[in-house]
Amino acid sequence: MFNGSPHKGNTWQLVKLIQENLEGISPESAFEEIQLTDLQLPFCTGCSICFRKGHEYCPHNKIMEKIIDKIDESDGMIFAMTTFYMQPNALTKNLIDHLSYMVHRPHFFKNKAIVVTTVGGVGGNSAANYLVGFLKGIGFNYCYKLSVASYSWNNYMPDDKTKIKCKMLAERFHKDVSSKKTHTPSLGVLIPYNLFRGMSLGYVKGTEYETEDGVYWINQSRSKSTYDPLVTVPFYKKIFGNLFYVIGKTASKFITVKYKK
Ligand SMILES: Cc1cc2nc3c(=O)[nH]c(=O)nc-3n(C[C@H](O)[C@H](O)[C@H](O)COP(=O)(O)O)c2cc1C
Numbered sequence: 001m002f003n004g005s006p007h008k009g010n011t012w013q014l015v016k017l018i019q020e021n022l023e024g025i026s027p028e029s030a031f032e033e034i035q036l037t038d039l040q041l042p043f044c045t046g047c048s049i050c051f052r053k054g055h056e057y058c059p060h061n062k063i064m065e066k067i068i069d070k071i072d073e074s075d076g077m078i079f080a081m082t083t084f085y086m087q088p089n090a091l092t093k094n095l096i097d098h099l100s101y102m103v104h105r106p107h108f109f110k111n112k113a114i115v116v117t118t119v120g121g122v123g124g125n126s127a128a129n130y131l132v133g134f135l136k137g138i139g140f141n142y143c144y145k146l147s148v149a150s151y152s153w154n155n156y157m158p159d160d161k162t163k164i165k166c167k168m169l170a171e172r173f174h175k176d177v178s179s180k181k182t183h184t185p186s187l188g189v190l191i192p193y194n195l196f197r198g199m200s201l202g203y204v205k206g207t208e209y210e211t212e213d214g215v216y217w218i219n220q221s222r223s224k225s226t227y228d229p230l231v232t233v234p235f236y237k238k239i240f241g242n243l244f245y246v247i248g249k250t251a252s253k254f255i256t257v258k259y260k261k
């Protein structure tokens with residue numbers, strides 16, 4: 001569990017409730033809780049080296065690798081964040097910024113997550129949808145969402161209705177994660193995936209502005225497939241994905257994202 005909220009406040013209370021339910025269903029389950037504040041991740045500098053040369057060259061890679069490894073190792077992730085003016089709080093957004101290159105080169109195909117947020121009254125859904133959309137963009141196979149209006153400054157007490165919601169969510173999540181089955185990607189996921197698959201052809205080794213995208217997508221199993229081979233894609237979605245691949249490939253002949261050498 002990543003707590004992207006700047007403190008152990010209302011959102012953390014809600015996550016603890018989900019955790020208790022998960023432990024009730026599966027007493028042998030082990031939780032690791034990481035407070036993003038403790039990681040002292042500096043702000044993304046905007047150097048764009050992750051996009052161009054690879055995330056290993058990020059000036060904050062030591063911290064980021066730990067985060068990526070933790071997600072890779074997990075069976076299921078809980079992302080907690082606070083909603084500040086209808087969007088994820090800055091600490092969470094900073095993590096998103098550091099992982100943004102993965103929208104070009106998605107990675108977490110086997111992972112499933114729950115996104116949890118609390119908000120005073122209004123805007124929690126748009127914040128949660130933002131993070132869910134991002135996680136899907138970087139490969140997450142499935143994301144559950146819980147957004148709750150706390151009507152509280154740091155003194156939140158979940159009501160009975162919320163307690164039932166947490167119980168049901170924990171049951172669904174546990175069942176899904178332990179099944180180890182993957183969900184087929186939505187059309188909304190296939191569009192950017194296949195656009196990048198096509199556009200990456202403009203950045204392969206030997207082109208004027210080669211990037212790490214050109215390396216990632218050239219892999220045989222990836223370049224020929226509408227989605228990661230770990231995930232089954234029905235025939236009609238393959239046609240849909242390939243259509244966007246062709247659009248991306250065509251666009252790569254007319255548009256090149258340049259950089260200073
Ligand atoms: C900087 C800041 C911005 C906030 N923005 C909103 C907002 O846009 N809408 C709202 O209803 N509540 C807003 N709130 C209230 C919090 O979302 C709410 O109290 C939340 O439950 C706090 O969760 P936490 O204790 O996990 O941080 C804001 C609070 C702070 C401190």
